[in-house]
Amino acid sequence: MVSLTVDLISKSNHFKKQRGISFAQYLKTLTHLHFSNKNIEEIGDLSVCGNLSVLYLYDNNITQIRNLDFASNVTHLYMQNNNITHIDNLHNLRKLSNLYLGGNRIAAVEGLEQLHHLKELHLENQRLGPGEKLLFDSRTLLSLAETLCILNINNNNIDDITELSVLKNLQHFSAALNKLQSIEEIEEVLRLWPQLLLLDLRGNPVCKELKYRDRLITACKSLEMFDGRKVSEATRRFLLWKKSRKHLEEKKQVHTLSANDHLLFNRYDTELCP
Template identity: 30%
Template sequence: MDDAWTTTTNARGVGGRALAETIANARRGYNPCGEYELDVRGMKIAAIENLSVARDQYDCYDMTGNEIVRVENFPPMKRMQTLMLGDNRIARVRGEELGRAAPRLRNLTLMNNSLRNLGDLDELGAIKKLTHLSLSGNPVCAKENYRLYVIYKCKALKTLDFCKVKAAERELAEKMFGKDDGAAARAKTFTPGDGLDDAKEKEPEEEAKPSGPSPEQLLALKAKIAQAETLEEIARLENALKTGVVPADFAI
């Protein structure tokens, strides 16, 4: 396979930047997956730039082992299917920009970087055809419900950190995080005064119903849902959140 690779010089990124000459002289060839790959591994690149020099000729771009901090500045790359960015210093991924620039991107490697919070992963959901994602080695992997959160955000994902995404995980992720979207939608469509006429027609004993959980109880309910270990417990707590009737055994 090595015979299929070509390189002209051992050019390096000058001053920590991916200069056009660096890309033009990079090693290229077919990788074991049969993808035509541009290899700019370990060239001390600090910023993604000048990729237009590659003229969208490659299926795979290997930028492993550089000093990249942000995933951004991608030109239109309609051919790219695989992007390897492991062992960098990445703390920000502009997924919406990447999703627009590379609509066929399905494999993304971000192992051993500096992504710390679940919110840092939100834009990955904008990469619509992303099926294989690797994030192991990032601080965010230690966050509670990390795996379910990523599965919820990335709807097409088939493997995460080299483990298959199971249907049960997808269902649980939707139950755990999809409720927030539903609550937001209900809040946006609520109109003050709705239902007042219906309330007047109700029986007196119905008007005496409790006003619902306190703000402290609502926060506690949401926290309990996030910590629940069984689908039954999640369903019970979600029903309490929806109906406003707090279980008798519930305590903050």
């Protein structure tokens, strides 16, 4: 079993290129650790690397997040394309802002309640079992409501995003290649995301709905990119104008019908009660 330890670090080319410092000094000053695509299966004791801020461990065979209690200075953690099944043992990473966990086997988004600085969360392409979809723990969502700006949940069999509406500071949201069908539900969520700039829902059944693009642009007035296409201010103004005009016409029609109904009632009243 290949384990990421200080011994493995000592054999790395990066350390061998260093001149004039001892290995102990190197470990204490180490801020970036690159060990992607090294067949690593577990994280060993790295507690001497107290200044580590960025850890690259993508494209390995890691099954469990562990031994990161020391990593209080880590801001970026790249662990995509491993075999991780649960989001565990991240509570001490209090400075973590960017978390990359795409391409694993995670079925539930949980265990992030202590990460009060998390801004980016990438969970795309989980390798789920038949009939499974990515689920979200309500406590985790509430804990991220104020900080999370970017969320990527592409290709995870998701059919409803209503519970994500609490993430009121989202700026980028990608949920392409899922199973979203209800345009009404999506409209309601978008109205609760006033800062959303980028939205990607390509490959969902909802994309086939009549006036799908127009409806969601008018529901979210801050959008700049939608399904890979820029939303111009002129387009937004035109769609909002069309919507308001339609609303006024419908309102006017209701008043006209009401007046007609009133005249009709008076006519029948006169005929029945001469």
